[in-house]
Amino acid sequence: MTVVVAVYNTMPYLTECLESILGQTIGPDRLQVIAVDDGSTDGGGAELDAWAARYPDTVLVLRQPNSGGPAGPSNRALDRATGRYVFFVGADDRLGPEALERLVGAADETGADIVLGRLVGAGGRKVDQRIFAAGDRDAITLADSPLAWALSNTKLFRRALLEEHRIRFPEDMASCSDQPFTIRAVLAARRIAVRTGYEFYYAVRRTDASNITFRTPPVRLLQDTTLLLARAADLVSEPRARHNLLVRHFSWEVGKLLGKRFLSAGPDDRETVHQGVRKLADAYLTEAARRDLPVRHRAAISVAQYGTADDVLALARHYAEHRLRPAIADRGRYYVAFPGFRAPGRGFPDEWFDATAEAIALDRQDGPATLGWGRCPDGRPALLLRWPTWIPRQDGEPAPAVQVRRGPSAPAELSRATAAAAIPVDDLVRGESHGRFRDITFRRGARRYPVTASDVSAAGRRLHRLGGRLFLVGVVCGPDGRVGVEVRRITVRRMAARLRRTLVRG
Structure with missing residues (x-):
């Protein structure tokens, strides 16, 4: 060969x-x-x-x-x-x-x-x-x-x-x-x-x-992308295959023209790329293919097709700084509030900014969690968790929850950009998993993901009494960032052993 x-x-x-x-x-x-x-x-x-x-x-x-x-x-x-x-x-x-x-x-x-x-x-x-x-x-x-x-x-x-x-x-x-x-x-x-x-x-x-x-400049990449789409259109006539190619080329080759390359280009090159993408969309982009594009590319290409170079630039800057944030929940749909979304006088359809399919697939924690000790609304001592989220809660959506593996769960509050929960310490120390790392997960509908953090030192360890027993409760961050708890029962024998070790070191 x-x-x-x-x-x-x-x-x-x-x-x-x-x-x-x-x-x-x-x-x-x-x-x-x-x-x-x-x-x-x-x-x-x-x-x-x-x-x-x-x-x-x-x-x-x-x-x-x-x-x-x-x-x-x-x-x-x-x-x-x-x-x-x-x-x-x-x-x-x-x-x-x-x-x-x-x-x-x-x-x-x-x-x-x-x-x-x-x-x-x-x-x-x-x-x-x-x-x-x-x-x-x-x-x-x-x-x-x-x-x-x-x-x-x-x-x-x-x-x-x-x-x-x-x-x-x-x-x-x-x-x-x-x-x-x-x-x-x-x-x-x-x-x-x-x-x-x-x-x-x-x-x-x-x-x-x-x-x-990576090194091809944007105007040359536009030329190559124009040739690529023209040749693909000439070669492929079967409807489903043609649709798949259009989604790929507009998601990838055309989409790349309107991201980092657009931001780094000069005004003349930006205008050339803007006009070139408009022509490509006019010539080849079907509405079925537009609907199947990821929201970041659907919005950028649609704005390039019907808006100005400045509109495209504003969207590219927003994505570079904020990615798909903020998300807006409205009547069962999710939208990304890119520049131009529901802007007065612009007339850009909501469908360009619809991220519902991606929201369902990418529901996730959107930044490290913070943890500390405090109290539940009913006054009981609790582990408090809070982290940023991408997707706000919809009206009528079942309440999400945090859950400790092989242990308790607690309802979570989900505001526009934050999830928060309080897990009673009494619940943490109950069970048979003392001494083991038990990770904390966030459950929303059928989806579940681990809560992660970059630093849990602010939480540290807490001594807690339940009935006549004492427990040492610690918050731990695993090597992959997963947050969990470890519970150890404090007995007379353990206290005596620790005292002996302290005296020996002294």
Whole structure:
């Protein structure tokens, strides 16, 4: 099989990448590695020569002046490829040791023209996992799976498929060129398989954030996104597959144009991006796709389509500072109060700002909890908890509660932005779990999440009497931030032992 590596200034990551390829369990005698040096200036060319000298029958190094993106180098490598299968590896990424052997085995077993092996992020990079969530599958399509969210070229391709349909990378795109390539391939493939039981590929975020995805300036990214959407529209006609692609492209490529990149751009570039996104939305964004966008992208793209560049800028600044806050509850729906929401004279529909689906999925604590000792409304000593929340309570919603594992629960008050509860200390010391860490959770409807904090030193320990017994009650923060309580009964024997230890130390 053939492994293609397009190389441009990726040292020292290139070394680890090549080690992971030449160390594959499939063996170098079954590999053809074609590395194309796209005008590197960081010593990457010399590194490639060293590996070619070490593996002269396996590694082929090609050189060309810098082309501005991976498409040209990848096409040149494809023209020299001889393997039954082709796999593309980013020069700053790496493979799991058994990756290629497992992928070839899956392709031979299923007859698949394309095999996706599970990708994971490294160095802080995030990789969408939706395509892998359902486990191994032997046949998927753009219409019946989240394949639209996995359009990178980091897959195993049957080379005969690529040659039969003359599938190549568009060289007029500096970024995203792998997506039209992959879309053409998945549409032509007879079978596409997914394998999830192994970490096949590690997508690395470089410490200098200089992956081409991160370094492409906004106006050029707009140009590439415009080409991408036009090609996707030309290629895909099946309604469900087209819908899935539109949701992906507007959520990801178009959405990225209106976030951090928009904030860092100058006024002229912001206006260019604003007008470009408006044209893309006018041309391609269906109302069904708009409804399926995450609220942050739905709001930003809709405001770009029907508002001004200043409106988009205000929304981008708000999201950078406040994310999806504040949330507003209204007649069973949740909305994010982005700039423009119900603004007089703007006429922006509430639907653009509707976060109900995400609120249900992302109901969570929205900041560290504070804890201390105080009293319940009825005067009993209690552990008091308070933390910020994202989602306000709706009228008629069942009361939420906090609960100590294998122990008591207490009703929680949920205001617009805060949850609060008081757990009577009498309830904490009852039970058979003394001496054990018991975490505290927050239950709201069918959802439950652990209460977390960054510092519980203000609560400390408390001596508590229940009947004729004494207990030491402590608030503890676990290594993952989870808050819990530990209860220890104070007996005469323990008090005597502690006194002896004190005297000995004295």
